[in-house]
Amino acid sequence: MQYLLRLVKQARPYWKYLIAAALSMLAVTGLNLIGPNLISRLVEVVTNLDQYPDARRVILNLALILLISYAGRTLFAFLYRYLAHYAAWRLVADMRVIVYDKLQQLSLRYYHDKQTGQLMSRVTNDTATFEMLIAHAVPDLVTNVLILIGVAIVLFSKNAALAALTLIPVPFLAYAGFVFVKKIQPNFRYAQRALADFNADLQDNLSGIREIQIFNRQEYETTKLRQRSYAHADAILRALKLSGIFHPIVEFFSSLGTVIVVAMGGLMAMAGNLPVEDIVGFVLYLGMFYQPIGALGQVMENLQQALAGAERVFEVLDTEPDVKEKENAIELKDVKGEITFEDVTFYYRPDVYVLKDISFEIKPGQMVAFVGPTGVGKTTIMSLLARFYDPVSGCIKIDGIDIRDVTLRSLRDNISMVLQDVFLFNGTVAENIAYGTEDATMDDIINAAKIACAHDFIMAFPDGYDTYIGERGVNLSGGQKQRLAIARAVLRDTPILILDEATSSVDAETERQIQNAINNLANSRTILIIAHRLSTVKKADNIIVLDEGRIVEQGTHEELIKRGGLYSYLCSMQFNTEDTVKMA
Template identity: 75%
Template sequence: MLRLVRYARPYWKYLIIAVISTFSITGLNLIGPWLIRDLIGVVTNLNRYTNAKELIVRLSIILTLTYIARTVFQFLSSYLSHYGAWQLVAYMRVLVYEKLQKLSLRYYHDKQTGQLMSRVINDTATFEMLIAHALPDLFTNALILLGVTIILFIMNPILAFLSLVPIPFLVYGGAVFTKRILPSFRFAQRALADLNADLQDNLSGIREIQAFNQQEREIGKIKNRAYEHATALIGALKLSAIFHPVLNFFSSIGTVIVVSLGGIMAIKGKLPVEDIVGFILYLSMFYQPITALGQVLENLQQALAGAERVFEVLDTEPDVKEKEHAIDLKNIKGKITFEHVNFSYNNEKPVLEDISFTINPGQMVAFVGPTGVGKTTIMSLINRFYDVDSGSIKIDDIDIREVSLRSLRNNISMVLQDVFLFNGTIAENIAYGNEKATMDDIINAAKIACAHDFIMQMPDGYNTYIGERGIKLSGGQKQRISIARAVLKNSPILILDEATSSVDAETEREIQNAINNLAGSRTILIIAHRLSTVKKADNIIVLKDGRIVEQGKHEDLIKRKGLYHYLCSMQFLTQEENIKLA
């Protein structure tokens, strides 16, 4: 809780004014019953005062002004505390998202998008209850309790002491309530995150759900998640439903004690009537903070349950860390060197073992081999999405662990097999890696990627909105927009991971021609299962079981009759069979 308050430092000025307003409200609330007590004293003892009418008018005006001032302070307290609280929520959401962007890809291996979204949105929202409600109420109620206790003892020590009789029971009940309700709110927050995760998965995969007629199954899953969350909250509310009436009961017992004994004292002439009325008014204020304790504790526990989940993300250390005085890569040529690189995911079976090779500036190098031999992993290591377990990767003879991540990735463009496009226009997606690109630059990049013609056939051309993940486009169209995006970034290193996997043979030839045109102007790394696309590569690196087994030009590797020759033969036979079947 203290940590969260420290995060709220930029908004303390609003919260301080809100706190001062809250203190003012507390003071005015304490003055009100005393003025009413004096009014009743004047009315019930008119014969004592020669100017009773003037006193009544004066006290009434003061009381009215007190209520007006209280109204103003209530506005300031409510508005500014909520303003500061929601500003903090917005700040924390940005902070958590910023941290998520810094975490390496390894962190996301066992995380669901919906779970992380819940931490950014739902868990941070609980901070508003803490800052705008729980903490102000806690301080206000503590002040009221202290102030009323002092006034009650001034008015009548005996009755004041008797009014404290229920306090031990209320404190004990509050402690038990706090201990029991926190686990319920923790579980509720987790259940809500699970519900968000399943919803996100299902909405992303709605086409597959409908294609496989799994609607009933997925409805059942969402139903279970929704009721898990509801059950957890109901459990917490059940505890509240027990706790609040018990608090009210003990506070009512205190009132009964004061009214009955105070009445007896009044009959005996030991206590004026106005003091009994004032005492009862103050007594309602005395028990109000105690009865509100349940709601305050409930808000506190809910906020702390959310804070635990938020700080869990903020306290996570990224696997890939940038050095304190990392250097920037500038004017690089594009030379890439792997020296005895070993790598595994989560310390499991090695994915890459003793990988060493050198790619000279301007070379086109292809990586081929069966599925799962580490081709894509090599590309991820160059981008430093992960760090090597041992060995080193160098660009222009500089270890990439010595350079800033921003400058490293500024010098690399990637086209992935699983293309991700943002919900925006075609032009915005092509220019995503180059904020300074003009419309002419975007069109030229699209032409190089053989995308210009189909873009011009779209309803609004380059200003056509493509929907979430580019749902309005075919696989081949998305692939070409992704290539245009990489071309426009104009980095000295270009990585193409199955860049032509989703296009037809004719488009593949066009894209291959475009790639050949780029050859020599930048270092190009290609992963391809269609081996016809890598024939013109300066070097072909063949991988098997995480190791390099062959490398050389296409003609040389064919002559060796090794793994590359076998892969080409199998692909050629498959193509012949497809032609015969057609």
């Protein structure tokens, strides 16, 4: 009920359609009750012709009324079904956007143990079950209840004793329905999880198709995906097996009501206590009475499947992000680019510290490099600065303002990042460069590309800046993708620029050109660099060397070489291996 009420609340923009659908549903229910009464009346006229001198006219009038009721039922059935489906699918569309927007708000920590395919399943498959709930399960449940009440009133008004006898199978049907719901619900929950697992593996495999082919793992991955697919099918089949048992049982107990009417009604008619037309009416109405009970299984099946999806959707919506804005968060404006870390400690897991008591200060316009062995926390520092995570203890400030006191939007509006693992969208070159800059002109895009040394290779494409690069830039080399990412950061023109091994996939000549571009940007913004090549590190205003989550030394290139510490050792390794060993 909790999930159902929340969904009804989410559907508030479409309540008018649902109300109109409900009124149409009432009209259909009312018109359905007319037919058996007219047929019963017809039997009465035909069996008592001597009492109806105008019998022909009465019969034709009954047929006309029946025709009008059927026509009206057709019209209202269309309105009911279309309006209910309109509201339901609009709700599905809204919920997909709501869930996606929520996923955008969640901190990166939430994604550490989540597969993309799992989350996609919640956005697409789980929300799709709401259509079944809004357009089928709930309306059918309400319709069936109304039919039960209406038919019961008619039956008891005709003959209370016979109507009471027809209720004998109802307790058995109710008990069967209770058992059915209890047994079927776990299967639908498992089916939703199994479908999500299938989507997760499918997404992983399509993203890693190159690795699957190069390592000849096609047969292994097919087998794994087959197991996922059959797991979902088996869960659905277990539910359908229960349905296959339940529905015949319902039909059997429903038919007992007809048996009771035939036996007891026939005896009453023989005794002169029940007119023949009432027996006919009883049989017709009895079919309507047990039909909703028989449909209970299907209604509960749809309801349980929808609620299984709702449970998974609201699990996402109820998740609280680790990184939250304060209620009175301020806008970060006129940023100069001063950055201060004060005794910052951070871990992803409480038993493994990534950073321990990190403190440093970067002046506006400085270029600062972070070096050290792999896994010492260099990228984590950049993630903390962008507030993808919050430190366990300590404070991070920009221009003397604690970044936890400012809005996330204004904080990230002042930071651009170029990562080693570049992500490009399936669009044109120009669209990818302009991503993050809403009012960029074509001249701005070209200028940024020139600064990033990307203009020449872009113009070598047949369509130039209108070239489609494919999903994740599949049509580009690693160096080309990184230069487009640098152009994107340059175009954004923020006071703080983060380069996380931004030249790792380019050749020496391109690296030299990019380094010149970075040097041109120096002093105009604060630049933080995670680098593994000396050409980038040597000209930094300050080099911070980390080891095991702590700052072990810092200074200029010349100062650190003279000290003969870790930095000097890393430099000697790179020189001795002709620039093939990474420093970070």
